[in-house]
Amino acid sequence: MTIQVGDKIPSVKLLRMGSGGPEPVTTDELFAGKRVALFAVPGAFTPTCSAKHVPSFLSHADELKAKGVDAIVCMAVNDVFVMGAWGKDQNVGDTITMVADGDGAFTKALGLELDLTGKGLGVRSQRFSMLVDDGVVKQLNLDAGGAYEKSSAEAMLAQL
Secondary structure, three states: OOOOOOOEOOOOEEEEEEOOEEEEEEHHHHHOOOEEEEEEEOOOOOHHHHHHHHHHHHHOHHHHHHOOOOEEEEEEOOOHHHHHHHHHHOOOOOOOEEEEOOOOHHHHHHOOEEEEHHHOOEEEEOOEEEEEEOOEEEEEEEOOOOOOOOOOHHHHHHHO
16 A cells, blocks of 8 residues: 555665765654655656655755755665665765665655566656655655656656
8 A cells, every 4th residue: 555645654674875884774763843845756766766766855955954954865776886876976965865775675665666567677766755744744745657747856846
């Protein structure tokens, strides 16, 4: 079942790249007591994700924060090393927290998996964004069929 507006984010362990290497971070740590703009992509370094999705949130970070967003988190079903390298490649610095859902546990718990096995990519996350306030989903913007429209930073800004 797909997560809905009003639902609590499931408690799952993810990974992020820290200064000393991979660090575990729970969804509880990421979302508790904060208003977070989370966006997920089918894969790091993929064309739309690199050319549009990350740049969208990076270029609108100040506007999102001015409207009450405390943190911006990018998630993909990739390993932590890939997410760390992608963050460096995209020059996200401390503006966007890049988290790895390496085994897809968070994506599955959200009910937002995307099976790209026939394309050689395995099971990934659907493209989406959500506004999470203290661990509760306030907005869910899901793109279907490879589209990039509803999950952009611009779309989220229009909702705030």
